[in-house]
């Protein structure tokens with residue numbers, strides 16, 4: 237299987253290449269050259285398997301002929317061993333025809349663990365095989381950084397640097413990142429806001445010298461490997477409810493459009509998905525695009541579901557490529573338009589294709605709060621604000637008849653205790669693993685909002701490619 241860029245001007249490469257590069261050289265995002273299909277019998281055979289085994293069968297076709305395929309089985313076993321539920325991604329029924337898919341049983345209590353735990357290990361093994369070293373850098377407003385640090389800590393072939401805006405993330409979020417003691421982890425608190433962190437990150441990734449000497453790469457959700465590792469739970473959930481004989485629908489709390497795009501991929505592989513509902517908070521660029529055909533990201537609004545406080549959904553470009561019949565020149569034109577004017581308009585065929593499968597609802601803060609309260613009263617369960625946005629959007633969706641609706645629960649309520657208590661009057665219980673960690677010593681470097689200072693720090697602390705050879709011999713020994 238080869239991977240191609242949505243902008244059509246970068247060479248097709250292997251899965252391993254796409255994973256290590258993250259972004260294509262033409263600025264586009266990687267997608268498989270064709271979607272692999274699972275036969276109905278293959279889908280039915282996923283029923284009752286261990287999560288790691290099911291994930292292997294779903295992901296394997298993408299890695300056919302790739303050196304990473306030999307690692308996949310062991311990586312999945314190890315990755316999901318760290319989860320605190322034997323089913324990894326269990327389903328809970330919350331209404332006659334509505335189910336929550338709990339994706340928060342990983343080490344940092346958010347759905348990003350499901351993919352990050354897999355991708356970090358695949359990257360590490362690929363680098364060890366090549367005898368080289370890489371430096372992962374990222375900027376976070378909360379969940380992504382914690383999941384990335386947890387997944388990459390202690391890996392032999394990778395150093396990880398995560399920038400966060402000093403004093404602007406929650407206590408739990410900061411401590412999840414800074415209480416890690418492994419020497420390959422660097423937390424940088426930038427004296428600025430999240431946008432400042434992102435612009436420093438863009439500068440670092442665009443610095444050819446640094447990129448080459450330190451083998452810089454990223455792990456945000458534009459990396460196709462992350463999308464790939466999110467496809468399996470769509471299959472396992474649907475099969476539990478009777479797929480492939482029975483259709484299902486999904487509602488996905490959405491920010492960067494990575495998670496829901498994995499649902500699109502599952503359908504492209506043959507899973508009978510009747511509808512994909514995009515659930516957003518007040519940051520409603522996607523619901524507006526569905527209703528008007530115009531995609532026009534506006535200023536970001538801060539909400540109680542901060543991991544979805546995104547207007548420019550990077551992975552939407554992947555769907556555009558599909559809606560446009562995989563015409564890369566059309567994607568280039570639309571993305572150019574967006575850069576120049578801040579918006580673009582879908583044509584009739586694209587809009588029809590979009591509306592044929594997707595629906596979208598924007599949920600305000602009051603409705604989010606009422607949903608948390610209502611669910612607690614009706615079922616005794618506590619939902620975090622991101623999952624609550626999903627539940628509220630699913631309830632607005634009509635016309636599905638008896639098709640079961642599966643809402644993705646993307647974070648544990650204990651990650652957002654203030655918002656949950658405000659809405660429900662109850663304090664979510666902290667899992668013990670979180671309590672223990674949060675009391676530990678914090679490690680973090682405070683740097684000014686100054687590109688050169690951050691670049692110096694990264695260059696001065698990351699290991700070079702030569703260092704990787706030594707590491708490799710130690711690991712082998």
Ligand SMILES: *Cc1c(COP(=O)(O)O)cnc(C)c1O
Pocket residue numbers: 346347348379380457489490491492493494495496543544622646647
């Ligand atoms: C990242 C995140 C989302 C949004 O996922 P995307 O793939 O960016 O759409 C939703 N909920 C939580 C808790 C998250 O951390």
